[in-house]
Amino acid sequence: MSDNKAQKKLDKILEVVQSRIGEEVGGLIGATLALSNFSTQLVSKKDFFDEITGKLVFAEIEVAGEVEGKGGLLIPVKDAIRLGGTLIMLPDNELNEIVATQEYSEELADSYGEIANLVAGSYSSTFEEMYPKSCRFIRKNLEVITSVKVVVESDEPVPDQNYYQVTATMSLNDKAMGDLIMLMPAASFGVDEELPVVAEDLNEQVAPSAETAAQEPVLSSDGKTESTDPSVTSNENEPSEQVSAPVTPPSVGMSADKAKKKLDAVLGEVQPRIGEEVGGLIGVSLTFTDLSTRLVSKEDFFDEPSGKLIGAEIDVTGELEGKGSLLVSVKDAIRLGGTLLMIPDNELNEIVATEEYNEELADSYGEIANIITGTYTKTFEEMYPIACRLIRKELGLIVPVKVDVESDEPIPNQNYYQVSTAMTMNDKDMGQLIMLLPAATFGVDEEEAASEDAQSPAESEELSNATTTSEAVASSSQSSEFTTPSQAAEAVQSEKSFDIDKQKKRVDDCLKESRERMATEVGAMLGAEVKFSEHDLRLVSKEDYFFDEASGKQILANMDVVGDIEGKSYLFVGLKDAIYIGGTLVMLPPSELDSVVNDEDFSEDTEDAYGEIANIISGIYTAVFEEKYPQKCRFVKSSLEKVIPLKVDTDSAEPMPDQLYYMDSSKLTIGTREMGKVQMLFPATLLQLEQLGQEDAHVDEQSDESGRIGAAHTGLTVGPGNGTGGALARERNNGASNPEFLIVSNNKQECVKLTAVLDERNLSYIILNYKESVSDYLPGEVRAIFLLMTDVNEKGLGVAIKISGVSLLPLIAAGPEWTRTKVIKAVKYGVDDILLTPATHVDIVEKLDSLSVKMAA
Secondary structure, three states, X not given: OOHHHHHHHHHHXXXXXXXXXXXXXXXXXXXXXXXXXXXXXXXXHHHHHHHOOOEEEEEEEEEEEOOOEEEXXXXXXXXXXXXXXXXXXXXXXXXXXXXXXXXXXXXXXXXXXXXXXXXXXXXXXXXXXXXXXXXXXXXXXXXXXXHHHOOOOOOOOOOOOEEEEEEEEEEEXXXXXXXXXXXXXXXXXXXXXXXXXXXXXXXXXXXXXXXXHHHXXXXXXXXXXXXXXXXXXXXXOOOOOEOOOOOOOOOOOOOHHHHHHHHHHHHHHHHHHHHHHHHHHHOOOEEXXXXXXXXXXXXXXXXXXXXXXXXXXXXXXXXXXXXXXXXXXXXXXXXXXXXXOOOOHHHHHHHHHHOOOOHHHHHHHHHHHHHHHHHHHHHHHHHOOOOEEEEEEEEEEEOHHHOOOOOOOOOOOOEEEEXXXXXXXXXXXXXXXXXXXXXXXXXXXXXXXXXXXXXXXXXXXXXXXXXXXXXXXXXXXXXXXXXXXXXXXXXXXXXXXXXXXXXXXXXXXXXXHHHXXXXXXXXXXXXXXXXXXXXXXXXXXXXXXXXXXXXXXXXXXXXXXXXXXXXXXXXXXXXXXXXXXXXXXXXXXXXXXXXXXXXXXXXXXXXXXXXXXXXXXXXXXXXXXXXXXXXXXXXXXXXXXXXXXXXXXXXXXOOOOOOEEEEEEEEEEXXXXXXXXXXXXXXXXXXXXXXXXXXXXXXXXXHHHHHHHHHHOOOOOOOOXXXXXXXXXXXXXXXXXXXXXXXXXXXXXXXXXXXXXXXXXXXXXXXXXXXXXXXXXXXXXXXXXEEEOOOOOHHHHHHHHHHHHHOOOOEEEEEOOOOHHHHHHHHHOOOOEEEEOOOOHHHHHHHHHHHHXXXXX
């Protein structure tokens, strides 16, 4: 019979077996047992035990009669306990506790053994009725096994051969359980198709042949080389060379992929055990969800946004050795330790809010850390193929942004396998419990050297280009002929290694934490519940903010930023909201408070009171940025002022400079009273977020991309035009819809010089101011865009961002006093060439000729 026919016949019989098992076992234990999701597949012993996880109860199955062979019946240990406990009628509460702790006693083993007999009997009776050859399934020994400890080459618990795996999912009284699996010897039942041979991972050692092994030298006990080849004789009188055995760190000795599979299987069992054991210790319901694992470097781990952590040094000892760390947030360490100490909830919440991690709490959390590492050790001893233990050593406070990556503190500088899981205590969400396991120790340290070597020449060239650019730009500032930014592009390429997404995530995390603390601390000051909602984080220009974002009269709190980074930030709150906040703090009666709010009476007392709240907010930003931001900085409230948005001159430096800002905006609610928005503005350059503007501009204008690309690839022709250039500059509504050049300018003097040259060459153009959109004239017949700046500042470069976001055409920026930093920034913002002003007639002609050559090429 062909394998295909044999398989079809066998599958029909096996489907019948599943329903019979449900009926017979369910009848025995007095419950409804249903088997669903029936499936079959051919597997090798290796593949089966690589895929299955956890502790299992294995029943050896012997097939006897006209068909002979060995197989096995497998079931998760928890399900064996539940079935066995149901048979002996254990009360539900008691049975649930035993299932949770996996206490598989002798009594339960005997009880489940009866069920396994019945399952084997169901197979036997069905096959006797339906299978063409006579055979019986006999249940032999029962044992608890762990999949990761199975040695494939041995005959335990089953021989190393192919099996026909029969799987069905169980449910008991509508309660979902695991899978019931029967491994049938494939060759015995004629379904042993040839499985593809997979080459072993190159990292795994291939055993030498007997002949090779016989000839290989070995080390004697005194360290001398001996040969096992009988044809080789040794002479003790001849000098022999001492050979040192190579010293290699303990390792798992398997491929990274295989090691990861085994490790993940163990880690999946650790988390629920931690919940049970720690929860039992502190008397709460503690659950761990969203388990995730990944390979991470020390630098990447501590570079990610996070607040203060409590780290427990972890030593891995035994056949494997290494160092790792167990980490939780300081707040979660306080909550866990305080719960163990039975601190009342109100008091504990206050301690958590202030992060007062004292010696008593440290000792208490230390006990919990011991339990956690003990749970890891116990699980690894049971399930991991190599003996190792995890030992908790010193506890310490860690501020991630202050960690020196190159040092060995708080952990060595190496790769780690990060195990993260979210904690919930009594249905209250907490942070993550993180274990950093030494990756090399557990064989999951992926090879990175090759890729690093491949990148090194490019990095060297990039460094060289950046140096050349620095020298070129420096020299250009001292000469009459300014160097174009073609070299600066290489320096910008070097700067692109800066991860803007990571920086934004870091900043956003700081701002999120600041909002949360503001709600707590401002609420405590006011004696009311404070909430921030409808959070909005994005770039805005000064003009956009005062025209579109700020609503009504505002109170501006100026905040100086000092430290490693220096500048200013600006906190805006609606005038009426500032009055309400200040009046609440000085405890004005409700009727009087409503009156002064309606009258917009921002009295001296109210102003002083609101100033105290602004001080609290600046202190919160300081504390959060000191904890979570890599550069040390403080926020100092310097003054308050009243601002009427529509009266603000956006071109002036008042009340703040005209540049791009990163806005953190939230809707404020105090008690049940809905207020306006609280908005904090940071100069984008202060937080290194100016690149976001370029990205956002590209996204906003993608709909016109194809037209702009077509225009970008049209060659520039410097020659006779329509002869109306000057007229177009003076009369912009005379039907000139197809200019060859766009001039965006706030520099009238340089604009006159440029248009004079364009007029000479009969080239058409249109002059726009900073606020007008170039996209209205694209794609058209535009060949290039000039940006003429009175000063090379954030305002002008912000316009460059907007232009490059909607156009791929050549962008030439003209301005005075270019520096290396300004050149690199301009190129980063999309500028293709630079014209140093004040420019001469010759300078402009040369720039146009150079542009023509570049476009023709």
